[in-house]
Amino acid sequence: MVLDDLGTSLRSSLDTLQGKTRLDEDDVEEIVKEIQRSLLSADVDVSLVMELSDSIETRALEEEPPGGTTARDHVLKIVYEEMVALVGDSTALPLESQTILLAGLQGSGKTTSAAKMAWWFSTKGLRPAVIQTDTFRPGAYDQAKQMAERAEVDFYGDPDGDDPVEIAREGMEATADADVRIVDTAGRHALEDDLIAEIEEIEREVDPDRSLLVLDAAIGQGAKDQARQFEESIGIDGVVITKLDGTAKGGGALTAVNETGSSIAFLGSGETVQDIERFEPSGFISRLLGMGDLKQLSERVERAMQETQEEDDDWDPEDMLEGSFTLKDMKKQMDAMNRMGPLDQVMDMIPGMGGGMMDQLPDDAMDVTQDRMRKFERIMDSMTDEELENPRVVGQERTRRIARGSGTDEETVRQLLEQHSMMERTIEQFQGMGEGDMQRMMKKMGGGGGGLGDMMGGGKGPFG
Ligand SMILES: Nc1nc2c(ncn2[C@@H]2O[C@H](COP(=O)(O)OP(=O)(O)O)[C@@H](O)[C@H]2O)c(=O)[nH]1
Ligand SMILES: [Mg+2]
Known part of the structure; x- marks a missing residue:
């Protein structure tokens, strides 16, 4: 996609502003240089790059950030507005x-x-x-x-x-x-x-x-x-x-x-x-800057759900809203999540979770998460149909067996079961709401309250 690299490098230079409330000239200069570097390497015309970076620089230094705004958000907003103005409205x-x-x-x-x-x-x-x-x-x-x-x-x-x-x-x-x-x-x-x-x-x-x-x-x-x-x-x-x-x-x-x-x-x-x-334009630039683009996200969610469904005719996400939420359903949901692409990209599309939110996670949080997902998958592969359909039958004895069989440990097996029951409770809230709106449910799950957010932070993350 156009200027994908700009988003990445811009975000990493904005990260250096984390925690600051005031901007000094050095900060602004550093950010503006980063913007110039990215734009030039994406083949944007030199004089346009100068024009754009000049106005970002001037505004960042002269405009007073509204009370309570961090330096980072202030710059982000200015970059966003200048970029949107550049690509025009639709x-x-x-x-x-x-x-x-x-x-x-x-x-x-x-x-x-x-x-x-x-x-x-x-x-x-x-x-x-x-x-x-x-x-x-x-x-x-x-x-x-x-x-x-x-x-x-x-x-x-x-x-x-x-x-x-x-x-x-x-x-x-x-x-x-x-x-x-x-x-x-x-x-x-x-x-x-x-x-x-x-x-x-x-x-x-x-x-x-x-x-x-x-x-x-x-x-x-x-x-x-x-x-x-x-x-x-x-x-x-x-x-x-x-x-x-x-x-x-x-x-x-x-x-x-x-x-x-x-x-x-x-x-x-x-x-x-x-x-x-x-x-x-606004969705495009938002995504670029890690400000979240829900519309894109929900389209991707829908597509991923469809693909998962096409592969397995027996499984209908809407069923989750009717019958019980089994570990099989959870596995399908994780497959669908995987299909949406790298988790950090998906997170970028959720307002409040992109950019700023990600900074609050330790650097390796994403790896831990992917790792955790893979472990969960291995655990589920080691479970019997009966256990997948009705996880309540899994007691001490079976937990030990599953941990051994999947090459993980009992603690992770218990985490998976806890995760499942949290998600089950979330699903229950949606049951009986009439129309089964998968998107709404996925959003809820992404936003915490026993969903993906918890899975990512190991149940103690900043999202729940
Ligand atoms: N991969 C790819 N090829 C494209 C795209 N748009 C056009 N092409 C190809 O580029 C070549 C030139 O496209 P064409 O429409 O004939 O260009 P025209 O000479 O301006 O009419 C053709 O081989 C098209 O198939 C695109 O978005 N992606
Ligand atoms: Mg032609």
Whole structure:
């Protein structure tokens, strides 16, 4: 993802502020240097980096933190606001009838993005159409047509036409029934005069509501010139960043949004039409800074639950809310947790647990936790079906046997059983609430009160 490294290094430099209530110039300088380092290594344009770090520095030194705010939170808030201001808000693309023109160099991902965006709009209940005007690249018509078919959206193109402006005009007429018309254009290997002339003519012809610049995440420093050129010729309202599934850091996209005074509209992360994501600036930056993004978290929770369920048809998380909560259920829940990714990343998405919260744990708390999870899993593997279904039958004798069988110790077995009964009590609170809302339950479990939080801190952690 774009600027993942920024989040990591920024958090570690913010950590040095832990416990401080006042900032001195050295602190601010240190943080600003860290921000500069990360942004530059993510290929963000140098002058933009300077501009951004200057305003962060000025604000951090001049603004008085509100009473009770720690130095760390004060800086975090300023960095957050400046970053959000930089990437823009997501109101750039409302869900309404509109014509969107795509611009960008050849290979940047315009044709793919046209189909992806059309697919995305179709999932929102709008009727999209793709108009292909590329007469420059051989095979452009077939490629666009195939992708539109995969996206199951209307398509217009002319395989024999050689005048892009005429194709655009005909396309607008032919797709009059569509709500959202996405006009794909040709690119060139470089910014050449004939490319600019062509896209200006198409722009005059279709009179788009919005023009988006499509950029490969790998663009780097070249982003600035491209963005300025397209901004001058047709005006850019938003940027689509593609190929985020690759290794590129995507910093060029930040340069482009800044240069065009626009915002990031969509992120592309794969070759199929579903590999598109609407960009949500505040959630994105929050996650970057470890401030928590619940929406993302709940989506991930849902997906992980679904995957676990698909693997085991007999197990339905909703059952937990009806019957009894067995150790088998607990194991499934742990599997689902594991699927959500590294625990520290998941924790970052929970407000109040990301960033600041993590600092209060000892450095190796996360390892202990992963280790503990693995031990719990081994213990459960050594238990009989009867014991998994009804853990109450596990007494002294069986505890000893299970500890030996799993290569752990009796204390850990007892911890697991305690953990289970705490979770069972939490579940009971949800039973009889009517609709079984898994998300709500998972949130509760993440937030303490006998859930993941306790599992992480060994029952004595800071979350419970
Ligand atoms: N991995 C990956 N490949 C992409 C993505 N978007 C586009 N591509 C690939 O990049 C190449 C160029 O894309 P295309 O849409 O034809 O670019 P255009 O020349 O701007 O129309 C094609 O091989 C696409 O499959 C993406 O988000 N991820
Ligand atoms: Mg194309």
